[in-house]
Amino acid sequence: MKKDRVKALAHWVSSITATQDELVPLPIEASARRFYRTTLGERSVVVMDAPPDTTDNAHFIALSNCFRRAEVSVPEVLASDLDQGFLMVEDFGDNLLERAYGLGQDSSILNLALAMLIGIQGIADPIIPIYTPERFAEELEIFRKWVLQDLIGVTTLPFDDITDFLVSTCDTQPKVTIHRDFHCRNLLLKPDGGIGAVDFQDALVGPMSYDLASILYDCYYQFSNATISTSIAQYLQLAEEAGLSTTDDEGEFTRVLEITAVQRQLKAVGIFARLKLQQDRGSHLENIVPVM
CATH class of the missing domain: 3.30.200.20 (Phosphorylase Kinase; domain 1)
Incomplete structure (x- = not known):
């Protein structure tokens, strides 16, 4: 075939x-x-x-x-x-952010990514579906089944309360358009010096912090706490300048961002495990421990 x-x-x-x-x-x-x-x-x-x-x-x-x-x-x-x-x-080329990070230009690269993120969040189009609470819960079920049950073999009952908390935190945030896989393997530095995004087909209207969580708590690269803090402050300033609904409480926003990152990371780990157990594709197994 x-x-x-x-x-x-x-x-x-x-x-x-x-x-x-x-x-x-x-x-x-x-x-x-x-x-x-x-x-x-x-x-x-x-x-x-x-x-x-x-x-x-x-x-x-x-x-x-x-x-x-x-x-x-x-x-x-x-x-x-x-x-x-x-x-x-x-063709946007091969210069993924994953390859560009760690060469002393992380801050300038993140500046480009944050500007793009704000541009995405400003999109309002009825063709973009809503990220529903049911969908959040379904994504966490991927982790429950493929990691807790099939990979590790442990009881999953305590995970119910965690699921409810994560879904509630994600669903109660201001809603904007999100790329949904806004990370260093889907973002590229283009020959013209700009940044391009691929793998955008799963875009939804969802939590304001989602794409920021995707790039700052990337499955494939770890930023310093200082870089993350600086980027959060910069994002909030850009969002305010763009007229997006946000908050003056940076500490509370950071807390919500981190919780959103947990939901996303658990989904990612579940997908990595499913690739191996269902399709015998071990390409992402090495990322499970760093993500967790």
Whole structure:
């Protein structure tokens, strides 16, 4: 089946590019989609194999257009075949923030990311679904099943109270548009010096602190407490300047941010464990202990 899809994808790409250029596979993340790099004329492009039975590609295209209208830098969709689940999108390159961090420029990089985050939070569009309490709870169930039950094998009853607390804290925050996977493997430094975001297809209207928690308490990189504190203060200033609903109590905001980060990290660890136990993909196992 995979070989058939690759063959069909290559045929579709060649019908657009009028060449037989190689499709170069890109690293696989925690997704059913597959990505390849090729060329369109003299420019590099990324080709997505996103099976329509598992991916809402029409929504992906709509979100791309929505973000780009708001001047949030996400890849432009250049061509698509929704029936087959094939898309060709703009190539932002390989300079992930994960690779750029730790080289003495963390603060300047975070400044770019925070500016983008504010831009995302300013988006208001009915195509973006609501992050419901039920969805928060379902995400925590991933941790309960795949980590507590299947990976460790411990009783999960005490987790009920924790779940209720985390869901309540997330759901009672001011609501804004969130990227939902706003971390260093989905953000890139572009050749023009700006920052770009990928993997935005799960955007929702959710807790104001969610994307900030994603980037400051990243699964793949650890910032110093001083950097986190500075970024929180900067975010609150930017949010106020943008007219977003926020708080004057930085300490309380930090507390809520940390609780939101716990919900997100538990979900992430559950997904990492599920990848291994369900699909035998151990690519993220090394991240479980640092995240916890």
